Amino acid sequence: MSDFKRRDFLRAVGVTGGAGTMFAAMGALGLAPTARAADAEPAFTAPRASDFTLTGRAAAEVVIVGGGIAGLTAAYELGKAGYDCTVLEAGERAGGRNLTVRGGDTVIDTHGGKQTAQFSDGHYMNTGPARIPQWMITMDYCRELGVPLEVFTNVNASAYIHTSRTAPDPVRFRTAKADVYGYVAELLAKATDQGALDKELTAADRERLLEFLRDFGDIGGRVPDDPARSWRYTGSTRRGYRTDPGAAGTPGTVLGPVPSVSDVLTSGVGRAFSFEFGYDQAMLMYQPVGGMDRIPQALTRAVGERKIRTGAVVTRITDTAHGVTVTYTHQGSTRTLDADYCIAALPPNILARTPHNLGGAVQSALEACTPDSVAKLGLEYRSRWWENDHRIYGGITNTELDLGVIWYPSHAFHAERGVVIGYYNFGRDADAYGKPSPKERERRAVAQGVKIHGTKYRTELRSSFSQHWRQMPHVEAAWHSLEGGPDAARFAALTKPAGRVYFAGDYLSHTVAWQHGAFSSARKVVGEVHRRVVG
């Protein structure tokens, strides 16, 4: 797959999902409606035991292949109505890509390479999903399951933007925004005031726009009879201070000098801004206290541990006239499980190479799902130099390096130690970091990070752990790209049952790579199974 950055990926998902092209006609005001009522998901009602009392039917047996978020959720929701669910999970623990790594945790990759994390107590790395937007139903599951939440620091005015043109020194988001917004305001105010937009705007709108721009860009006002000196951006306290304001006698010194508009445009810092405007990346965002795997842990408790068989590698799925037979290996022996229905909640790339009798259309659709490469590195430091020296308490530094981004931890502020995400990259960058040994990955990433943070990025390092999802047994992909989205004709065989087998996973949603997609897809399939059984 091509090399792209996270925001490009997210844009691509939005586009292929078709979401950006649909507008509902709402309200009469003409101004953004919303508010007052909840922006609800399409209503989902969990199956209930009472749904069976009038039908005379009994809850069915369901075998669920794959104990990731989709599989666990299917078992959880069906369990509410008394369905007899068994989850077959190939790995040694449930949760799938929702994997939090703590000190002592070991991962053996598909090449047999073994890593054991050395993180200190209380410090961890979410190797898969790590952030939750407020609108996603992941929040609802956290509430329902009693998983405490805290803010995930997705954006920070004090974090850096690093581009080849800002080198050797990176620039803080706050400074970059002050300059870019300042010049944008100056340029638009000048063009407006000089009549360039008279066809677009009424006189009253022009004045409103100028008033907004003065505030937005912190620019000067109109200088009568002197257009050249009007509306000028000449810097702002918003840039930040070289010496902070303090007591009397210490008014502080604003960062300067202010670069020219040409320098600002050439630097490319503005490319980093739109990330936080996205519907799925805008702050505030959240994370479970203690690690993202608090979610699958809570789901596992709710489902019942005895219903989840780990180390169970499915070797065949057979749809029969009246049920489904799933064959799997467990502790060296081959077993079969018969059930009324099967929910295949494993990754499509893994399912594609699992023997089945679900037909050529299913197989073609599975093979059309393109696995994506994503990699993450956790660097544990013996001091929190990013807080103490740089005064960056959480957030993300944006780079043009092959690291993609650097994340500062969203918890344990002021602790002795902390785990920084040293890269979170995609495509070719992820593949490139996946090839060498963990030690070499660390060496390369640290050499890059030193360019931004100086030598402490190397000297304070305590240990590291790197996760490359294409090399994760039983997963082998960070997520999947479905060209045209899950509703495209080529994937139609996966969005309906194949006999008594249903398909679930974030790849069959319009929010690929988010737990929300897995939850949503599981809910959809649960509803379909339940209506068939009750109905």
Add this chain to the structure above:
Amino acid sequence: MSDFKRRDFLRAVGVTGGAGTMFAAMGALGLAPTARAADAEPAFTAPRASDFTLTGRAAAEVVIVGGGIAGLTAAYELGKAGYDCTVLEAGERAGGRNLTVRGGDTVIDTHGGKQTAQFSDGHYMNTGPARIPQWMITMDYCRELGVPLEVFTNVNASAYIHTSRTAPDPVRFRTAKADVYGYVAELLAKATDQGALDKELTAADRERLLEFLRDFGDIGGRVPDDPARSWRYTGSTRRGYRTDPGAAGTPGTVLGPVPSVSDVLTSGVGRAFSFEFGYDQAMLMYQPVGGMDRIPQALTRAVGERKIRTGAVVTRITDTAHGVTVTYTHQGSTRTLDADYCIAALPPNILARTPHNLGGAVQSALEACTPDSVAKLGLEYRSRWWENDHRIYGGITNTELDLGVIWYPSHAFHAERGVVIGYYNFGRDADAYGKPSPKERERRAVAQGVKIHGTKYRTELRSSFSQHWRQMPHVEAAWHSLEGGPDAARFAALTKPAGRVYFAGDYLSHTVAWQHGAFSSARKVVGEVHRRVVG
């Protein structure tokens, strides 16, 4: 004082402080320098016991009048070197305006009105300072004193902007930004592409600007030979969704219709954006876990409780030839305390009416400090409807109502209950809410909030507590405005000692109304006393 909004106040402080006019010449790049090294405060070295070993001098006795942040900090820092400090605090507890109110806490105002908070366990209201920017030394004191921190949710894309032109429905920040930035990008791109800025920008810069604007505003590109259809903003997924994207079959429905540029400009939503660009308001921000008063509590422990005399109302400060005599009342009797030095760390309005022999210049300067009105209302709800119904997890809704803003709590997400700040207003608005009884304040504020949030704003209410700083005994001001800033000539008598009496407080800093100002001012005075004693 005039009625102004918080951001105007903050701008005023910046201007009067002169901070916005000073630029340091730094670096050769021309692009914002910073980074790599810490943006450090002017170095402060706490006094040490060892500072006395070579001088033959002994640490002095210091009486500190006022047990707010400045007074406690002075005692804490001087205590490190063995100074014998006594803090005289007029109120029943140390902390000053750093006051967290919890269930059972009682405040009796200057009119004798009594309120006892009914908040549930784990819920509270920071009636004074409530947020900490990353750069302020308040963070350093939290680290040094072991006060755990969590994110204060100062900005939230899902929170609302309410203006008279958005009524009846408020608009979410994310939607307002998508539209304003979209049209700003469209207008500037059109002007640029049509040559209006050819004198300002090179051809290469124009292309860079257009590339930035496409991303910044999520606008269309150039349509060859059709300027009218080029660079158009026609909506964006950034507006948010009416129906969220979910499983296959549910691509989601983007909020619409998109208002016209004229409607967007007329709505005035853009006025709410610049708040978060400010050096002291930009996210990320922080708060102590459990309440802001964890800071004075930790300072009190560090100073030693026996050194802080509460209920001690100072009635006279007398500078003598060789020391200072402070007279105060305590439990009905009058007492005196002699010391080598005095640090007057009480509010200037209170000090101004305390008899002293510090001279007319001191008295004039004290009287030139203008007390400001600020009010805050805490509303405890029996459900977290803002999270469950509106999917607003923290953050601030901006209004044009006399409430100023509505704050959603930054902790205990998904708890059963929560405390919303129902108003945080200034000047005339604060005074207006201060006049009626607490019950009537609640009634008025709830009637306003219902306009934004609907009836649950009333029906889910459990109890309230309102704080009006002009009515707080021994304080009688939220903060003080010093015209021209603390370094103006009229305040010169306060920024140097009057004999053996020193003055400290946030009002004598360039960050009025922030604890950082109190910490900074205390450090300055501690340094001055110590240098004088060590000689």
